Amino acid sequence: MRNLLYVFIVVIMVAIGCKPSVPSRYIQPEEMEDILYDYFVAQAMARQSSQNEYGYRSQLYFQAVLKKHQITEADFDSSLVYYYGRSEKFKEVFHNLKDRISNDALSLGASIGEINRYSQYSSNGDTANIWSGPTSEFLFVAPPYNRLSFEQKIDTAYHRGDSFLFNFETIFLYQSGTKDGVACVLVGYDNDSVATFTTSIFNTGLSQVRIPGDTLHNIRSMKGFIYLDRGNEQTQSMKLMWVNKLQLVRFHDRRYKK
Numbered sequence: 001m002r003n004l005l006y007v008f009i010v011v012i013m014v015a016i017g018c019k020p021s022v023p024s025r026y027i028q029p030e031e032m033e034d035i036l037y038d039y040f041v042a043q044a045m046a047r048q049s050s051q052n053e054y055g056y057r058s059q060l061y062f063q064a065v066l067k068k069h070q071i072t073e074a075d076f077d078s079s080l081v082y083y084y085g086r087s088e089k090f091k092e093v094f095h096n097l098k099d100r101i102s103n104d105a106l107s108l109g110a111s112i113g114e115i116n117r118y119s120q121y122s123s124n125g126d127t128a129n130i131w132s133g134p135t136s137e138f139l140f141v142a143p144p145y146n147r148l149s150f151e152q153k154i155d156t157a158y159h160r161g162d163s164f165l166f167n168f169e170t171i172f173l174y175q176s177g178t179k180d181g182v183a184c185v186l187v188g189y190d191n192d193s194v195a196t197f198t199t200s201i202f203n204t205g206l207s208q209v210r211i212p213g214d215t216l217h218n219i220r221s222m223k224g225f226i227y228l229d230r231g232n233e234q235t236q237s238m239k240l241m242w243v244n245k246l247q248l249v250r251f252h253d254r255r256y257k258k
Contacts, residue, residue, distance in 0.1 A: 022089065027071065027079040033093050035076070037100055038065045040242075043173060047204065091145060094138040101242065131248040139241045141230040148243060151223040161253030163213035166224065168247065171204045173240040180229040181241055185209050188221035201226075201241070213253050
């Protein structure tokens with residue numbers, strides 16, 4: 001009886017400790033991370049070319065990535081289909097990939113222009129970056145990973161007349177299909193009204209949502225989201241949007257500052 005109990009305990013512990021592995025016919029998570037990283041680098045390089053050459057160079061560099069990793073496009077596509085059907089596995093790959101890309105963002109072609117103007121500001125002062133959420137995230141079209149939501153805490157540091165700039169960079173990694181994202185900020189005021197501010201996202205680069213100051217009412221709430229839409233296309237090709245350098249910049253209007 002003791003032997004049977006021991007065997008039962010060992011089986012349970014093994015079952016709990018072992019995660020389902022990726023079948024060998026698909027690209028394994030570690031290699032998929034490396035391939036997607038190189039793909040990201042290749043696309044950043046392609047974006048440095050002229051608009052007329054971008055499509056050609058994008059495909060050329062993609063083929064170079066496949067050759068480097070000694071895989072075919074069919075291998076890559078079939079593995080993406082596998083991961084797309086298992087979002088948790090895809091998320092694990094992106095978690096590691098996100099850190100690597102964040103560290104190398106500038107060297108891979110990220111903007112050092114307007115979006116970095118506010119990086120020096122703390123949460124104090126008339127101009128302040130008050131963003132408290134993650135500064136970067138991967139979105140892909142499979143729910144719930146197609147939406148980044150946030151809610152900003154409103155306290156005594158907010159004054160009547162404050163204006164805001166929701167600022168971030170986006171980089172699309174699409175094999176095919178229409179790029180279709182949206183950013184939305186909803187601001188609630190002390191008269192129970194809610195104002196909505198949105199911008200469409202369909203290109204790699206800087207995206208901004210501007211929220212003008214209201215000199216008549218105080219802000220009571222602020223929340224919003226960034227959303228990546230699948231559209232009517234149901235293909236399983238890679239559709240990712242890298243959101244980086246998230247900022248929410250507050251500008252005090254000195255006339256109304258307490």
